[in-house]
Amino acid sequence: MSTPSPASFSDPLRPGLGSSRPLAIARWLEFVAGFVVLIVLVGGITRLTESGLSITEWNVATGILPPLTEAQWAAEFAKYRATPEYRLEAAATGMTIADFKFIFFWEWFHRLLARLVGLAYAVPLAWFWIKGAIPAGFKPRLLALLALGGLQGLFGWLMVQSGLVGDMTDVSHFRLSLHLLTALLLLAALVWTARDMRCLAAEPGARPAPLTRGSAFVALILFVQLLLGAWVAGLNAGHAAYDWPLMNGRLVPEIDLARGFAWTLTHDPFLLHFLHRWWAWVVVGTLIWLARRVRRTDRTASIALHSAFGLMLVLGIATVLSEVSLWVAAAHQLAGALLVAASAAAMHADGMARQAALADRS
Incomplete structure (x- = not known):
């Protein structure tokens, strides 16, 4: 009798025994893909509302919370008033602190979602890895997706930086396209890998x-x-x-x-x-x-x-x-x-x- 392939073992009650869980991984990747779709939508709103330059710094930890006091809001507004976008465009509109809070929200929400999708990918990946639930041959690809997500975030910050120098009143459209297209590439790769996992769940010997x-x-x-x-x-x-x-x-x-x-x-x-x-x-x-x-x-x-x-x-x-x-x-x-x-x-x-x-x- 032939020995079943490792991918055919799937004991949901005892995932720590080296059993692969392609169906569970597929569902996780589909969830993350849905998250990326949401980020693309919010990113579009951020661009359309001219909100992308409202936050002039990238603070990985402290940036999670928005300003909570009027003094903090005033400090953030002062930073924005130093940008070319405000000096050359927004100042002429008579922007108020309430107007600033509106655009600040969309950029802050966009960055918050980016942090959350990073956690939604990295934490389950670590769990599946430790439990030995990742099918053979897929670890490099899943790590590459993690790196691609990090790269997309880096491109986002480089995009913002391009609008904070000289007399730029908008971000570079080249960097914007790099940021957006990397997100869409990540989305496509997540969908593709999830479908590979579903095929593997249906047929243990299936190839990508x-x-x-x-x-x-x-x-x-x-x-x-x-x-x-x-x-x-x-x-x-x-x-x-x-x-x-x-x-x-x-x-x-x-x-x-x-x-x-x-x-x-x-x-x-x-x-x-x-x-x-x-x-x-x-x-x-x-x-x-x-x-x-x-x-x-x-x-x-x-x-x-x-x-x-x-x-x-x-x-x-x-x-x-x-x-x-x-x-x-x-x-x-x-x-x-x-x-x-x-x-x-x-x-x-x-x-x-x-x-x-x-x-x-x-």
Whole structure:
């Protein structure tokens, strides 16, 4: 008789005996992924409310609590009044301490969620590790996800720092895109790993899903759109036009190339807005292809992907027509995170189908 593989042992009452717990790990990773989606949403609100520069320091421990006395609030407000954003923009609006408390809340809440998601990942990881519940071969990947989360937090602070120097009244849109795209990469990796764990729970000998060439191509197309979206957000380019499908009454906006093509491509709000709204249709085309490709093997992933890009598209148009309404634009960013999660699930299904097809041929 053959000996069962270690992954087939799963005694929930005695997890300390080296038994792997792929299903429990999958549920944990899905919970963390949901947390990341929430952080992306709050991060979008933080950006839309111009709250990101309201906290000028990064205090890992003491920053957990917001100011509790009027003296503490006054001290924080004084720090903010020294920033270029306040001196060159906010001062002219007559910002009050109440106004400052509003923007401070969103940045503080965003940072609090970042701390909580770090704990929600690190503590269970340590527990699963100590109990020997992590399936063979997955420890390096889970550690890499932990490192990626820490790196994303570092990029967030570097982003904030970019708006506190010189005459900058906003953070660097390059650093903003790095911060956001790292979060979305982390989300995709969490979803992918959770699905690998669920496959392992259903079939102890299952191997991790590969990324197919087709899925890699779709990922590249989607990456370009997400990058454009991050630059549009960082440059406030959503305000470049409030009509659709035209832009200020024109199909193609006037583009000033006086500073060179490279600078225009990465800085001009009209061009970036134009590219973001029309590249979306290229993304939709590739996602339809992917959704149809996995429809037979994973209908749920196919439906989720169709729903996600449909919602994303509708909310993108609504964001323009609403003149970048706070909650519509925030919902658009939320839909973007959900689209990344749905895409990762569909790409994983595509990899599993490809793997099964190769196994059948051998």
